[in-house]
Amino acid sequence: xxxxxxxxxxxxxxxxxxxxxxxxxxxxxxxxxxxxxxxxxxxxxxxxxxxxxxxxxxxxxxxxxxxxxxxxxxxxxxxxxxxxxxxxxxxxxxxxxxxxxxxxxxxxxxxxxxxxxxxxxxxxxxxxxxxxxxxxxxxxxxxxxxxxxxxxxxxxxxxxxxxxxxxxxxxxxxxxxxxxxxxxxxxxxxxxxxxxxxxxxxxxxxxxxxxxxxxxxxxxxxxxxxxxxxxxxxxxxxxxxxxxxxxxxxxxxxxxxxxxxxxxxxxxxxxxxxxxxxxxxxxxxxxxxxxxxxxxxxxxxxxxxxxxxxxxxxxxxxxxxxxxxxxxxxxxxxxxxxxxxxxxxxxxxxxxxxxxxxxxxxx
Amino acid sequence: xxxxxxxxxxxxxxxxxxxxxxxxxxxxxxxxxxxxxxxxxxxxxxxxxxxxxxxxxxxxxxxxxxxxxxxxxxxxxxxxxxxxxxxxxxxxxxxxxxxxxxxxxxxxxxxxxxxxxxxxxxxxxxxxxxxxxxxxxxxxxxxxxxxxxxxxxxxxxxxxxxxxxxxxxxxxxxxxxxxxxxxxxxxxxxxxxxxxxxxxxxxxxxxxxxxxxxxxxxxxxxxxxxxxxxxxxxxxxxxxxxxxxxxxxxxxxxxxxxxxxxxxxxxxxxxxxxxxxxxxxxxxxxxxxxxxxxxxxxxxxxxxxxxxxxxxxxxxxxxxxxxxxxxxxxxxxxxxxxxxxxxxxxxxxxxxxxxxxxxxxxxxxxxxxxxxxxxxxxxxxxxxxxxxxxxxxxxxxxxxxxxxxxxxxxxxxxxxxxxxxxxxxxxxxxxxxxxxxxxxxxxxxxxxxxxxxxxxxxxxxxxxxxxxxxxxxxxxxxxxxxxxxxxxxxxxxxxxxxxxxxxxxxxxxxxxxxxxxxx
Numbered sequence: 011x012x013x014x015x016x017x018x019x020x021x022x023x024x025x026x027x028x029x030x031x032x033x034x035x036x037x038x039x040x041x042x043x044x045x046x047x048x049x050x051x052x053x054x055x056x057x058x059x060x061x062x063x064x065x066x067x068x069x070x071x072x073x074x075x076x077x078x079x080x081x082x083x084x085x086x087x088x089x090x091x092x093x094x095x096x097x098x099x100x101x102x103x104x105x106x107x108x109x110x111x112x113x114x115x116x117x118x119x120x121x122x123x124x125x126x127x128x129x130x131x132x133x134x135x136x137x138x139x140x141x142x143x144x145x146x147x148x149x150x151x152x153x154x155x156x157x158x159x160x161x162x163x164x165x166x167x168x169x170x171x172x173x174x175x176x177x178x179x180x181x182x183x184x185x186x187x188x189x190x191x192x193x194x195x196x197x198x199x200x201x202x203x204x205x206x207x208x209x210x211x212x213x214x215x216x217x218x219x220x221x222x223x224x225x226x227x228x229x230x231x232x233x234x235x236x237x238x239x240x241x242x243x244x245x246x247x248x249x250x251x252x253x254x255x256x257x258x259x260x261x262x263x264x265x266x267x268x269x270x271x272x273x274x275x276x277x278x279x280x281x282x283x284x285x286x287x288x289x290x291x292x293x294x295x296x297x298x299x300x301x302x303x304x305x306x307x308x309x310x311x312x313x314x315x316x317x318x319x320x321x322x323x324x325x326x327x328x329x330x331x332x333x334x335x336x337x338x339x340x341x342x343x344x345x346x347x348x349x350x351x352x353x354x355x356x357x358x359x360x361x362x363x364x365x366x367x368x369x370x371x372x373x
Numbered sequence: 374x375x376x377x378x379x380x381x382x383x384x385x386x387x388x389x390x391x392x393x394x395x396x397x398x399x400x401x402x403x404x405x406x407x408x409x410x411x412x413x414x415x416x417x418x419x420x421x422x423x424x425x426x427x428x429x430x431x432x433x434x435x436x437x438x439x440x441x442x443x444x445x446x447x448x449x450x451x452x453x454x455x456x457x458x459x460x461x462x463x464x465x466x467x468x469x470x471x472x473x474x475x476x477x478x479x480x481x482x483x484x485x486x487x488x489x490x491x492x493x494x495x496x497x498x499x500x501x502x503x504x505x506x507x508x509x510x511x512x513x514x515x516x517x518x519x520x521x522x523x524x525x526x527x528x529x530x531x532x533x534x535x536x537x538x539x540x541x542x543x544x545x546x547x548x549x550x551x552x553x554x555x556x557x558x559x560x561x562x563x564x565x566x567x568x569x570x571x572x573x574x575x576x577x578x579x580x581x582x583x584x585x586x587x588x589x590x591x592x593x594x595x596x597x598x599x600x601x602x603x604x605x606x607x608x609x610x611x612x613x614x615x616x617x618x619x620x621x622x623x624x625x626x627x628x629x630x631x632x633x634x635x636x637x638x639x640x641x642x643x644x645x646x647x648x649x650x651x652x653x654x655x656x657x658x659x660x661x662x663x664x665x666x667x668x669x670x671x672x673x674x675x676x677x678x679x680x681x682x683x684x685x686x687x688x689x690x691x692x693x694x695x696x697x698x699x700x701x702x703x704x705x706x707x708x709x710x711x712x713x714x715x716x717x718x719x720x721x722x723x724x725x726x727x728x729x730x731x732x733x734x735x736x737x738x739x740x741x742x743x744x745x746x747x748x749x750x751x752x753x754x755x756x757x758x759x760x761x762x763x764x765x766x767x768x769x770x771x772x773x774x775x776x777x778x779x780x781x782x783x784x785x786x787x788x789x790x791x792x793x794x795x796x797x798x799x800x801x802x803x804x805x806x807x808x809x810x811x812x813x814x815x816x817x818x819x820x821x822x823x824x825x826x827x828x829x830x831x832x833x834x835x836x837x838x839x840x841x842x843x844x845x846x847x848x849x850x851x852x853x854x855x856x857x858x859x860x861x862x863x864x865x866x867x868x869x870x871x872x873x874x875x876x877x878x879x880x881x882x883x884x885x886x887x888x889x890x891x892x
Contacts, residue, residue, distance in 0.1 A: 236749055236750055236752070237748050237749050237750060238734045238735050238740050238748055238749070238750060239748065241727070241730070241734050241750060242734070244723065244727075245720055245723065245727070245731060248720035248721075248722050248723050249716070249717075249719070249720040249721070249722075251679075251713075251716055251717045252716075252717055252718065252719060252720045252731070253720075253731075254679055254699065255677065255679055255699070255709065255711060255717050255718070256699075256703075256731035256732050257698075257699045257700035257701075257702075257703045257704075257731075257732060258700070259698060259699075259700060
């Protein structure tokens with residue numbers, strides 16, 4: 011019988027040390043999101059090159075178009091709306107739920123705002139319009155929670171399926187009961203002067219609405235990191251069974267999260283219709299693609315409140331610069347949508363691979 | 374002395390900052406059963422994963438049958454004659470034994486599976502090694518012991534000469550353990566080399582020829598089993614002598630605080646729990662024995678309220694729980710240490726402090742319940758409580774910010790126990806509280822449960838370990854097929870009786886009695 015006390019660790023070969031360092035680096039949580047962005051840009055570059063154009067020129071046009079002094083004001087406002095819609099995705103994402111109903115919530119917010127502000131012009135028009143938008147869109151978003159709790163319809167499904175219903179209803183209202191008289195365009199009448207979002211000095215696109223969205227992001231950050239509700243959201247997002255076992259009422263939490271998400275989207279919709287051209291135009295809330303861009307930004311940030319402003323910059327730049335790229339480099343702006351799509355696919359792939367890997371390592 | 378089938382030389386492996394293996398040497402002689410022992414986190418699983426090609430070592434050599442090997446994956450290891458039986462079975466439940474055994478290396482005829490040849494192969498292997506199995510049985514209907522035999526057959530079918538078994542007895546009844554050991558002995562006598570990974574000392578002494586003990590990533594002992602004593606093994610594993618914790622048998626228990634009456638639980642049409650009644654009093658530990666999957670977990674879930682019940686009543690401190698959700702049940706006075714530590718008891722990606730605060734986050738000092746700070750967390754109080762519990766429960770960690778997933782099994786379990794006991798609830802349900810936990814931690818967890826009982830707590834202790842129930846419980850209930858089939862007082866709770874009841878003997882006897890009464 012021998013008892014050895016263990017040997018000295020042999021000096022590690024350099025290659026092994028380098029490999030270990032690489033191993034640590036590869037597992038860093040930022041690697042996959044950054045990789046997704048880089049991969050998207052590379053794929054975009056290949057497509058541009060395949061079309062016989064110069065990718066570097068195209069990307070330079072994107073950056074220039076978005077960040078030149080003249081368009082910064084506009085980029086800022088797009089960034090704000092992207093952030094707002096990212097919030098609508100990120101709040102449920104924090105507890106592991108996907109809100110794909112941003113479009114419906116957005117247009118309902120716009121509808122509520124245009125009705126309330128149009129009916130009650132005056133000093134309280136803007137706050138009341140925002141409140142109405144939050145209530146209507148929040149209520150609409152919240153429907154998905156009992157559907158999940160009572161009828162086991164996943165939130166990702168019910169939001170996706172309910173959203174077009176809301177979009178269609180709002181579209182109908184704009185075309186018929188609320189249509190501007192004497193106009194051939196599907197739009198509501200312009201809001202009166204005293205029912206419009208307050209302006210910021212020297213800016214034409216960005217207004218006080220941007221500050222409202224920034225305030226919402228700060229509130230989300232505080233709730234997420236400093237309150238019992240935020241803690242419960244993160245617990246359920248990390249491990250739903252752990253949350254249920256610990257006494258968290260997951261259904262009620264989902265109700266709150268979906269209401270808050272809907273309210274955030276609704277407020278974005280309200281801010282858009284309270285800004286120029288001060289009316290609800292059919293399709294105008296959806297065509298810029300804030301919902302999808304916001305969803306991608308939230309996914310890229312992993313729902314983390316402090317990262318959303320950063321990831322939203324990426325998509326806002328793509329959005330605004332895409333138009334400039336079309337003008338100066340002759341690359342269609344749909345490339346922006348394509349890049350967003352690639353980012354989402356790569357992130358989704360990560361989720362699937364993660365699930366597989368943990369499934370395998372649990373021996 | 375026979376020749377070496379496998380030699381591991383100077384194996385080292387690090388995961389980030391954690392050293393899992395540090396210059397480990399291991400020699401497995403042909404035709405022997407070699408036990409690899411160690412507490413959780415000692416590095417035995419990593420070592421076996423390296424041997425089986427699942428993990429690549431940072432440095433060190435693997436020599437199989439005198440040839441140095443560099444496994445790129447388990448397929449390379451299988452080709453070199455290794456086979457592994459994992460702790461959790463990897464079988465297709467809907468397929469037959471024969472199909473599972475030959476999967477991946479099928480005998481074929483004209484391009485399709487030759488079922489006859491497969492069945493014949495299974496019979497041949499079964500006979501040679503004394504593994505009783507029916508090749509045509511559907512795996513999903515087999516007991517844990519039978520499934521394990523299928524796993525062993527799978528390895529043997531691929532001509533494995535070196536069998537690695539990772540904690541093979543965790544899911545078996547005492548009888549099944551005996552027959553497994555007989556099979557392993559027969560395989561070794563036939564020239565196979567068997568590696569048994571375990572932390573159960575009595576098993577090592579009963580079955581192995583040689584033992585290698587790991588502690589903190591290094592080899593701390595090599596023994597020939599015939600010359601080893603349990604004391605020496607424990608000392609090599611823990612670095613100190615372990616004191617046996619036992620139930621000192623204190624005064625009379627107090628009033629009933631948990632009462633379950635005629636409980637029935639159905640899951641998708643299957644009766645999981647039938648007509649179960651029992652009660653637990655203050656100052657009493659009631660043990661529930663049973664092979665995993667006989668309804669114990671469903672009883673716990675029904676009391677906690679995470680799963681709905683079909684029939685019956687549950688009363689906690691005299692109050693019917695039917696209309697109360699998990700939060701209210703916990704607030705009323707219930708704490709639970711769940712069986713599935715990673716899946717239910719913790720959120721592995723969250724910090725230790727956040728894992729410790731669940732349930733405390735809405736009450737002072739962490740959660741303010743009144744005033745303008747209502748709903749806010751006091752992060753400083755959260756940190757302070759975490760530090761205090763980490764110190765009190767001797768959780769080995771670099772700090773309260775470390776994710777629980779980075780802790781060893783025993784330390785993660787201490788986090789769960791610390792959180793649940795810190796609720797000061799009068800009733801505690803502990804489900805497999807020491808499963809996958811090392812010896813040092815087992816001792817401290819047992820002592821915590823006894824202290825809690827002695828302070829007037831009521832404990833429902835669900836365990837597969839008969840020895841654990843004997844050491845701690847004042848009474849032992851045995852569950853089989855969803856029913857309580859036997860109850861033993863502390864004095865009557867012998868291993869043979871409990872083991873027989875776990876295997877369904879009492880059920881059969883009772884059924885027989887019923888038939889007699891009916892006729």
